[in-house]
Amino acid sequence: MHKNFKGIEKTVYGRGSFNQLGDIINEKRNDNDKFMLFVVDNYFKGKELEKRIPSKKEDIVKFIDVEAYEPTTEQIDNLRDEVKKSKGIPSAVIGIGGGSIMDIAKAVSLMFTNEGSSTLYQGLNLIKKPGIYHIGVPTISGTGAEVSMTAVLTGPEKKLGLKCEWTVFNQIVLDPELISSVPRNWWFYTGMDTYIHCIESENGILNNAYSHSYAEQALKLCRDIYLGNKSGQTAENDDKLMVASLMGGLSLTYSEVGVCHALSYGLSKILGTRHCYANCIAFNHLHDFYAEGVTEFKTMIAKHKIDLPQNLSKDWTADQITAMAKVAYNLPHMWNHAIGPDWKEKITIESISELYRRL
Ligand code: NAD
Ligand code: ZN
Numbered sequence: 001m002h003k004n005f006k007g008i009e010k011t012v013y014g015r016g017s018f019n020q021l022g023d024i025i026n027e028k029r030n031d032n033d034k035f036m037l038f039v040v041d042n043y044f045k046g047k048e049l050e051k052r053i054p055s056k057k058e059d060i061v062k063f064i065d066v067e068a069y070e071p072t073t074e075q076i077d078n079l080r081d082e083v084k085k086s087k088g089i090p091s092a093v094i095g096i097g098g099g100s101i102m103d104i105a106k107a108v109s110l111m112f113t114n115e116g117s118s119t120l121y122q123g124l125n126l127i128k129k130p131g132i133y134h135i136g137v138p139t140i141s142g143t144g145a146e147v148s149m150t151a152v153l154t155g156p157e158k159k160l161g162l163k164c165e166w167t168v169f170n171q172i173v174l175d176p177e178l179i180s181s182v183p184r185n186w187w188f189y190t191g192m193d194t195y196i197h198c199i200e201s202e203n204g205i206l207n208n209a210y211s212h213s214y215a216e217q218a219l220k221l222c223r224d225i226y227l228g229n230k231s232g233q234t235a236e237n238d239d240k241l242m243v244a245s246l247m248g249g250l251s252l253t254y255s256e257v258g259v260c261h262a263l264s265y266g267l268s269k270i271l272g273t274r275h276c277y278a279n280c281i282a283f284n285h286l287h288d289f290y291a292e293g294v295t296e297f298k299t300m301i302a303k304h305k306i307d308l309p310q311n312l313s314k315d316w317t318a319d320q321i322t323a324m325a326k327v328a329y330n331l332p333h334m335w336n337h338a339i340g341p342d343w344k345e346k347i348t349i350e351s352i353s354e355l356y357r358r359l
Helices: 017-026 048-052 073-086 099-111 184-202 209-226 235-253 259-271 275-283 291-303 318-329 332-339 349-358
Strands: 010-013 036-041 060-064 092-097 133-138 150-154 159-163 171-174
Touching (some): 010 017, 017 133, 017 171, 060 073, 060 099, 073 099, 073 150, 099 133, 099 150, 184 291, 209 235, 259 318, 259 349, 275 291
Parallel strands (some): 010 171, 036 060, 036 092, 133 171
Antiparallel strands (some): 150 159
8 A cells, every 4th residue: 555645735935934824824713713722832932933923812822841841642631621611612723833832733733623632542543533724833843743644742651643644734834034043952953853764764665766856855955954065054054954854754754764763762752852862862873774874974963063972871771771672663664664574583672672772
């Protein structure tokens, strides 16, 4: 079976395009209970962007701190219940922030129409009804969350996305001006998520001309941004990074991620390490699997003088390592893509534990 993927319905791209958000949402203002729900990264509270949010007096603007932890099922259920109780069902949900905020916007839009707790829907195609109209406005680029069909949530039992075609945003607003304030380390780690998406998408059995075309272009952009003569956090590179993130996301959608993301999921689930940072920690040691990519990655780390801690595993217990290896092992689609259909003959919990001990 080939993938049959629903894309974003509308995309606006360009410097200053955030100013069009008001007109875009005005078309929806008569839907449902006639108010908008904005979920906004708390970083923007009191900043210039707060004043530019096109909210009206009936709307709810909810600032959310994403610093402490990644989105949880409990957080989504509470947000849905609170908004429903106070005003009903919004006309649209608008997420203004990074992967965390965009996942919150996607998830809560689905939970306004699907009953019970979001824990019931963690997995593929478990959602029963389309969500309400939802718009993504990224303010940090790299995860591809703006284009993906999943909203990753950490629940009491699993870290797993609400994944279905209704998760995909109806509209995205890509305004590169919004990412200029991202701190340098995050700019690097989150941008590297795109780079790693492409390397993993390309190196595996599911790669095809379609996924390859997106990866090739996204990698070219990443090389300009992180390696070229004009590399660094400039306006021109921010323009490129926003597009690279989108294309990297599309590449993996039509192919798959691999060993690095499997290890990264283990780190996030057991130790709470954040996605993009966890990827960088793991990728640095995956020369056996992605030789050229890892060499290039190390050049980028050196060029931008990024701190990437080493010897982390010395502080991990054997039980923690085994628990991480089990999480990683239980992502068969990633191993199948990276290693091949006979991956179980080559990859074991022990061999994955060995990879964790390298970190
Ligand atoms: P994030 O949303 O977690 O934000 C990272 C940090 O950057 C936060 O401290 C945030 O406040 C700050 N920040 C964001 N925009 C800023 C700006 N313009 N200026 C200054 N600071 C800013 O970052 P992320 O890396 O984009 O997202 C990670 C999350 O995305 C994880 O929860 C992960 O599970 C999820 N994820 C989702 C997908 C998907 O397909 N849905 C894919 C990969 C990762
Ligand atoms: Zn990723």
